[in-house]
Amino acid sequence: MEPVFPPKNSPADRLVLFVADGLRADKIFENKMKRAPFLKEKAIQEGVWGVSHTRVPTESRPGHVAIIAGFYEDVSAVTKDILPMFSHGTSKEGKMEMFMYASDAEDFTTDGSVLDTWVFEKFDEFLDNASKNITLFDQLSQKKICIFFHLLGLDTNGHAHRPFSETYLNNINSVDEGISNVVKKLEKFFNNDRKTSYIFTADHGMSDRGSHGDGHPDNTQTPLIAWGAGISKPHKYDSGSDPEDGLTAKWDMTDKARIDVNQADIAPLMSTLIGVPYPMNSVGRIPLKYIGEDEEFKAKASLGNAKQILRQYLVKEKEKSQTEIFFKPFKKLLQWELKLKTIEELIAKEFYKKAELKSVELVLTCLDGLRYYQTYDWLFLRSIISTGSP
Template sequence: MDGMRADLLFRYPMEDTPFLRDILLHQGAWGLSHTRAPTESRPGHVALFAGFYEDPSALTTGWKTNPVEFDTVFNHSGKAWAWAVSSVLDALKLDNLPQVHAAAPPRGISSLSADEWSVGRFLATLDNMENGFFANSQVTGENLSVSQSARLAFIHLDASDATGHAANRESPISKSPKYRSLLRQFDGFLSKITRKLKRVSAGLNVRVAFVLTADHGMTDSDGHGGDSLQETITPLLVWGAGLVGPKLSETSSGKHLLTQTDSYGFPVQIEGRRMSEIQQVDLCPLTAALLGIPIPENSRGRLPLTLVSSNDPVKFQMIRANCLQLIAQLQIKLEEKRVNYFTLFFMEYGRLTLEDVANRTQRAETLGAKREYADAIEQYSQLEELTIAALDYYDTYDRKFFRYEVLFLGVFLCVGLLWIQMELPNMAPSKVSCPISPNVHLPLCDRMYSHSQNPRLVFSFLKQCFQIFLLIMSFFGVADVSTLNKLDIRITDCFVTHIEHGSVVYFAILK
């Protein structure tokens, strides 16, 4: 649900969403998913299906496309369907995947009609037993591998985002009757999809799981894109095969609504059903685990085992695969940094070296071999946490050097200004009256000063020093000279409306 607010979807007593409330109370686990700024549709969907947050270099495209190729759960699915607006489909780059059937609603229709179109297309695939969602579902697992039999359907509902953008300070969405009507329509869609899936899948060799969430939230009147809690907290509801049911609170007193809230002001439980909290990128490994496919190689998410319904041996294998996938990224990232810096000056992450990784992995494997799965899972969980912290460390490794460069530039300018201030008294010109042409006057003036006090020579010397400084900063203030070749002139679109040769020179010097 694009742009759905968590506090509005789960607002007690959920009168506008009775079917959703029934699932929350009797079938699924509910909670919150935390994302990051910029809270836009493309970064949100990339986090959901690829498992990583915004690439800063996407600034050059106005956050509309990701300039780096990335892996998603669609790449590993046996078959997948996606019904979404064209901007979301373009962001996920599904065009060249033969196993993915993607389609966008017709142009010119309203967002509500587009949602009806997407839901209708999914329901139609359920009836098509030859090429639809349940095609070949009678085939046993002996004939198809797990990844080949994995089916993924992505239904994008955009009306909540459009309704949020239409709100204003006089009519905020939290008090909008139109938004309540929208929630009732969503609840009807969810009921229709769930009931038909249950009816069609009866008797088939299939297991169905549901993940309901949003790419980002929405403010009351200013849309989205920032980092406020209303924008970065999204709803989460999961139920079905392989997922836990409602998490009952041990402190439930039988009251319909408890007044306890978390640090974000959300209720910690609804009618005795405890809230779960995860990061948005964690939904990527969760989706991969439910489908039985490899986790996308770029994912930074951690599999939320608290939402998985399985025994300890299976959970051990799941978290092991997740941890090894994160370690593989760490090894690549570490090698990249080592290549770009002198070994003498390179500082490895202190809390997790490669030797620590090997020791911790060996310890977890030993515990798993002894069938001490609870301890092995805990070991891998700690290693995951440290690995993600190490990845964040290497992602921001260059920042301290950039700070040194900025500090050096500031000190250089201050010293230069101080030097000029000290030299100004010695450069005061003498009073000269000479009624001759400038071409003759300037050479004569040069002879009125000593060589060290001539202002023209001093200024020329300062200019040459500044040019040398720019040359050094341009080429050696970054990792190596070759980085200048990577400068894409198109990034200047973010700063100037019309690229001129002079602007390009300035940006090249800055690089």
């Protein structure tokens, strides 16, 4: 499959992704985010915030795959390590720098926030080195780079002490402080060039018992806070369009609108920000309210999103049409070429908002179509059984 690129004029040169492992949404958002003053400022005064809804199993690996690759992988691989998984995909020498502690450092009996401190200190060292070492400096100054922080303290503390313990709650504070320092130092390193996008989220939440894995909201509701290059300014709060679960008010977060996403939506958002191709197997829908660019940019980004999912759909369709004797195509996309052409014409005529709406509609239809072929065998097996029975 050919990769699909977002619009060329990407707003960010680099992206910083913070994943706080096992941070459940309510624990950071409640009481108007009093435990995270730095992130609160970003959520309410500078960027956009919301809940990122994960799928089951609420485990680290599927969570990270959804965030970075935009798809929900099957259950078989849940126990694999996170960082080595990323290095597999980066075949080219020098494309990735990775720092990780030995796994015996994940000691569940003490305060897990030392794991985060380790990560933050390593990054300090790395940045120091980059300001002295020209090769490293050049690497870090390239465009389209992603700096990824996997912060494991909260998960460790949640398992050992439960998510309502002082140790877990204080860890939110130390993560907030650590991130504040990272941002300050990065901004200084890049001379406040306003070309960095920041995304803060979690891979999964945590139950009161200190476990995760199932679909309870404590496990599936994670925070999302985005700010910086290409990210929209805060949206006005509107009780009419607020998610109906009552959480926004319960958390005292009604200052600015809460914009929820599905976890896989973060992947195409990140691609759009730094201008790298949409991940090939992504089923994420770009959360347009997170994007602060103009209508033309958003229309083109939505069209890219639609094209990328359409390509997956066409591959699936081809596979099915070749293996099924009585092939029944997905009717709503028989005229996909016409649909694409219509959107492209709207963009050419500068009807951007309309093009965006049509693209969003096409994304949904393509996702329907993907589901149709994914469950095709099951659907037709069922119809054979039901027509075969007396």
